[in-house]
Amino acid sequence: MKKQFFLTAVAALLLGAALTGCQDTVNTVENRDLAMNPDSVDARKFSTDSFCRDRLALLSLRRSMTPGGVMMVQAQIRSERYGFWSELWSGFRGDNPYYVLYRFNWLDEHGMEVPTAANAWQPAIFIPGEIKFLQGVAPNSRCKDFVLSVMEDPNAN
Amino acid sequence: MKRSFTVVAVFATACAALLCGCGSPAKRIDPTTQGLTTVRDVNTRDWNDVSARAINSLIASGALVRPDGRKSVVMINEVKNRSGSRARTQILTNKMRQALLASGKAVTTTAVGGRGPEDNATRQVRELENDDLFNQATVQKRGTVIAPDLSLSGEIINQRTDVGRTTENTFYFHVVVTDLQTGLAVWEDNFEISKQETVNIFGY
Numbered sequence: 001m002k003k004q005f006f007l008t009a010v011a012a013l014l015l016g017a018a019l020t021g022c023q024d025t026v027n028t029v030e031n032r033d034l035a036m037n038p039d040s041v042d043a044r045k046f047s048t049d050s051f052c053r054d055r056l057a058l059l060s061l062r063r064s065m066t067p068g069g070v071m072m073v074q075a076q077i078r079s080e081r082y083g084f085w086s087e088l089w090s091g092f093r094g095d096n097p098y099y100v101l102y103r104f105n106w107l108d109e110h111g112m113e114v115p116t117a118a119n120a121w122q123p124a125i126f127i128p129g130e131i132k133f134l135q136g137v138a139p140n141s142r143c144k145d146f147v148l149s150v151m152e153d154p155n156a157n
Numbered sequence: 158m159k160r161s162f163t164v165v166a167v168f169a170t171a172c173a174a175l176l177c178g179c180g181s182p183a184k185r186i187d188p189t190t191q192g193l194t195t196v197r198d199v200n201t202r203d204w205n206d207v208s209a210r211a212i213n214s215l216i217a218s219g220a221l222v223r224p225d226g227r228k229s230v231v232m233i234n235e236v237k238n239r240s241g242s243r244a245r246t247q248i249l250t251n252k253m254r255q256a257l258l259a260s261g262k263a264v265t266t267t268a269v270g271g272r273g274p275e276d277n278a279t280r281q282v283r284e285l286e287n288d289d290l291f292n293q294a295t296v297q298k299r300g301t302v303i304a305p306d307l308s309l310s311g312e313i314i315n316q317r318t319d320v321g322r323t324t325e326n327t328f329y330f331h332v333v334v335t336d337l338q339t340g341l342a343v344w345e346d347n348f349e350i351s352k353q354e355t356v357n358i359f360g361y
Contacts, residue, residue: 068260116255139260142261155192
């Protein structure tokens with residue numbers, strides 16, 4: 001009985017190890033001594049979707065001014081769907097890429113939203129471990145504040 | 158015999174009921190998150206995505222800023238659809254012209270366009286100068302319409318690949334802003350949207 005349990009456990013582990021080999025993850029390397037001097041933004045987050053919160057990590061939030069004098073923001077986000085359990089799950093489901101939608105809303109000096117066609121939800125596809133820079137550009141120079149919204153793509157399989 | 162007929166009738170009724178249950182009443186949706194995605198066409202979600210990327214790229218480039226501080230006057234030329242799909246490219250140009258106005262760096266002209274003036278009124282009202290029905294002091298004078306500095310144009314092409322039951326269709330959007338004084342492109346960018354679909358063995 002004990003031997004049978006042991007064999008089952010070994011078989012399950014082997015199966016898990018085989019399945020985890022199915023996941024494609026992104027591996028990154030960067031220079032250790034960074035020369036950049038970014039203007040980082042302190043982020044205030046409000047999460048309602050625990051899955052989305054756990055699967056994406058906000059690494060940095062930076063801003064700069066464009067040649068036209070408007071603010072540009074980049075959110076550096078990494079997909080956290082890697083590691084043994086994520087890979088095991090992906091092996092069963094085959095849903096390695098994470099499909100999300102994101103949107104920037106821009107606010108003027110009075111805190112009023114400035115509507116623009118660039119305010120639309122845009123798709124982004126994250127491979128496990130991948131780092132992406134979600135970029136937003138203010139519609140005009142009056143906009144100094146922003147809200148970045150991220151949600152799972154309801155149309156994704 | 159009678160019993161088997163009853164079973165078949167019940168089965169047919171159940172199937173019909175199931176099929177009837179597949180419909181859904183008309184409802185309003187948010188096209189940016191709930192819109193349909195098809196491989197053959199450029200869908201609403203695709204237009205929103207491409208428009209946002211094009212607007213962000215154009216505004217971030219600073220190409221609209223003039224050294225004399227004056228707002229650039231932009232003529233909306235044609236974005237040609239060479240993709241073979243039924244894509245209505247005005248959706249892209251309309252969104253971009255709205256963003257140009259909102260930027261505060263440019264204004265668009267409707268007096269000239271790629272396929273003629275978008276608004277004929279600018280020319281029509283000047284033809285009233287010989288009409289004694291109108292107070293000539295209120296008729297718009299000739300030589301006052303402002304000519305464009307820049308032109309917005311573009312092109313959409315696609316590349317389709319079929320392998321077995323899988324179809325992949327990639328749309329390439331190329332958008333250009335040309336300085337009309339020099340004929341040089343002061344901004345251009347490319348955007349791609351790829352979609353893939355695998356149909357079942359019945360072909361749908």
